[in-house]
Amino acid sequence: MKQVLCLVALLFCIVTPSFASAPSTFTEAKVIAKREIFFDQPDGPEGELYCGCKWQWVGKSGGRIDAESCGYEARKQASRAERTEWEHIVPAWTFGHQRQCWQNGGRKNCVATDPVFRAMEADLFNLYPSVGEVNGDRANFNYGMASNAAPQYGQCSTRVDFGAKTAEPRDKVKGLVARTTFYMFDRYNLSMSRQQQQLLMAWSKQYPVTAWERERNARIAKIVGYPNRFVTGERSWALGHKPTGEGIESRNTTAAATRQVANSKEPAPVTPAAVTSGEVIGNQRSGVYHLPSGCPSYGQVSAKNQVSFGSATEAVAAGFRKAGNCR
Template identity: 35%
Template sequence: MLISTSLLPIVSVAQTPQGNTTNPSFNKAKKIMQKQIYTNSADMKTIYCGAEFNVNKYITLPAGFTTEVYKKRVKRWEAEHVVPAENFGRSFTEWREGAKVCVDSKGKPFKGRKCAEKANKEYRLMQSDLYNLYPAIGAVNAARQNYNYVMLPKTASKDYRSFGSCNMLIDKKDRDAQPPEHARGVIARTYMYFAAVYPKYKMSSQQRQLMTVWDKQYPVTKWECQRAAKIQKIQGNVNPILAARCKNS
């Protein structure tokens, strides 16, 4: 299927790719997702399970979906960081060690995500990058946590957490996740984008190898290009990974 080159501009070879430089608010990013990105009913589906949702963020679970955990979040629309916040957050000293401003009302210092968000604008910009945010069923988002994506061996299936008809698998023992096939290309190109525009984020060689394979196995879709065009207009930066693939598809 031919994808129009007008959806994304050509990126100059000499141009240095940039990430999000305009919106440091995660809450604002979630509202933008709801009101400006996912506005077509055909596109209003969660990344892993394809669950439909409406403008009020009400999720209709797909037939056969089940979960043993996080049941209170099962019909909650949530913004999933495909590249987990912790995976890039730990590169910030505020996350690892805290900061002077990270003291609660009782005088107790804190660190981690809460401190990085409070003390470092660069972190807030990365956390709020729309290219990395996708709608997810809350229970699945919670179960995935910050686990790496992998291809799981079939022999250890008893150790996996599953969601019935939704083919998202969580390895509870080794803390890994295997996404459904329809999400793998999107996930791969999101990881590749993050590595391309944020010097602080480093993919492991194993993760990079897997993302390269998934990128080739599951080519870019028209929907990905359309979504990227919307985000570029709102956020202001080109996604260099999708610009190249949308141009050549």
């Protein structure tokens, strides 16, 4: 018993600040981003990502675009143009394709089985409200120069070149998206083409850090425990940059400690590092999920088989079913 307690204590010690407070799911991240980061931005001078539009919050994390505030005109999808969506500056497709889980079953499989993917999907630095239509048009395209694309969204200067599969954001956020991309590729050990590196390095230099970008960075750092060092100036990107892989190392270290507890002679309780209050726990071996209340086996799923979800809806979407002994 003493050995198990020591291992549990060790697990608490090695969980880094970045994952002690960071959201564990994309759904949770959107709610936190609304409440803690963009709470005062709907009517602010910066606006949403691609067109600078103002918006009104709707529901837990959504919003309704004020098209007149930015001169926005729908290109094709009028209903989607009316709402905000949470854009992954580095698309989930981009970072997912560099994970084995995606090759074995796409995004659904990554959400269900890969804690590093879930961390990337929920990373607050990579999320920004945007006009839904532009978010959809951008899809998983890389950022680049869309000089062959005519204006598509009224006075909004963001352009999407569908033929070249390239999206060029408005000038005001080019530096922000560049430094966010550097952060994601550095933290999660992703590979970037030389051409993409050169373009983003140019944007980062041409469009320096703004007061809002610093404030956004500070707000996120307060939540997750560390900043985007490409914003603070502590880190810079050069051709051939070798990623630190800090995000992967943190996850692997925590997972290893959890497995060590699970494999000890005495059964170990589920620890706060693996389960947080209100979290839905799935068992990837049995394919069932357990709720924090009403499910007797909630605290009995071995750490090595645990998959966490923000809600039962997320668990079902990932292919899990509710445990039969839940009341």
